[in-house]
Amino acid sequence: xxxIFAAGVAILFGAGAYLVLKRDLIRLIAGMVLIGNAANLFIxxxxxxxxxxxxLPFSGTFxxxxxxSMTLTAIVISFSTTALMLALTYRVYSSHDSMDLxxxxxxEEAQSEQDEQDIGAGGPGAVPADEWxxxxxGVRQEGGV
Numbered sequence: 001x002x003x004i005f006a007a008g009v010a011i012l013f014g015a016g017a018y019l020v021l022k023r024d025l026i027r028l029i030a031g032m033v034l035i036g037n038a039a040n041l042f043i044x045x046x047x048x049x050x051x052x053x054x055x056l057p058f059s060g061t062f063x064x065x066x067x068x069s070m071t072l073t074a075i076v077i078s079f080s081t082t083a084l085m086l087a088l089t090y091r092v093y094s095s096h097d098s099m100d101l102x103x104x105x106x107x108e109e110a111q112s113e114q115d116e117q118d119i120g121a122g123g124p125g126a127v128p129a130d131e132w133x134x135x136x137x138g139v140r141q142e143g144g145v
Contacts, residue, residue, distance in 0.1 A: 005045035012038035025089045025099040029082065036078045040071050 012034050019031030044067065051061035093099050096107055 002045065002048070005041065005048070009038050009042045009045065012041065023101045025092065025101065028101075029085045029089065032085070033078065033082055036074070040074050040078075043067060043074070044071050 016031040016034030016036075016038060019027045019034065022028065022031070047064050047067035049061065049063055051063045052059075053062065053065075089099065092104065096104060098104060098107075
């Protein structure tokens with residue numbers, strides 16, 4: 001029985017690690033979910049003990065409820081994290097029309113270069129330093145702060 005759980009953990013972790021190495025956001029998220037499930041299965045199998053439910057009065061052996069509750073908490077947190085990652089992936093796809101990490105990295109570099117050019121050339125929204133420094137000092141003098 002322990003070998004079956006160990007093989008399941010190894011298969012889930014291996015498949016998750018393979019998917020994390022891909023260059024697609026959906027596959028990356030699926031790989032992270034598989035690795036999380038492998039960790040949950042590992043925790044459950046490490047504390048595997050046959051027995052009855054831990055209800056008073058105790059009689060004989062019973063299974064440890066703490067491991068089960070911690071694993072259930074990990075599953076809920078994993079689900080909410082996955083939902084957040086999928087929502088962010090949808091937002092990235094709707095703004096860039098791509099989920100390829102290489103294309104997203106190139107788009108980010110192009111945007112940072114454009115931002116540097118806008119700031120250096122006094123582009124849209126840029127305020128020259130000689131306009132905002134005296135304005136701040138005037139507010140401090142008038143406000144008495």
